[in-house]
Amino acid sequence: MSQGYRKLRLVNKGDKAYHRAYQAFLKRLIKARKDAGLLQAEVSARMGKAHSFVSKCELGERRVDVIELQKLARIYDKSIAYFLGDE
Numbered sequence: 001m002s003q004g005y006r007k008l009r010l011v012n013k014g015d016k017a018y019h020r021a022y023q024a025f026l027k028r029l030i031k032a033r034k035d036a037g038l039l040q041a042e043v044s045a046r047m048g049k050a051h052s053f054v055s056k057c058e059l060g061e062r063r064v065d066v067i068e069l070q071k072l073a074r075i076y077d078k079s080i081a082y083f084l085g086d087e
Contacts, residue, residue, distance in 0.1 A: 021085075022060065028083050030058050032076040047071055 033043060033054070040054035047053065047068070056062035064072070073080050081087045 024085055025083060026058060026060055028085065029064070029072070032072070032078050032082065036076045038075070043072070043075060046075055
């Protein structure tokens, strides 16, 4: 089990639906970056964040807040609905 997985389980312990939904969100987050042809370091730099920012978000070690999600959506040229699985 990855460290991120354990941390996510502690957020809403026992809520398997939440965990599945968040894992799906993380997969879309990674796919959007790869589709945009960007490296984690490039995205972090564009956001003015530490080099490890995107890596930690994609691993589930760090939560993405709504403002950060807006910035990521702009960088990746995706709608917020894409990340929520509504597209």
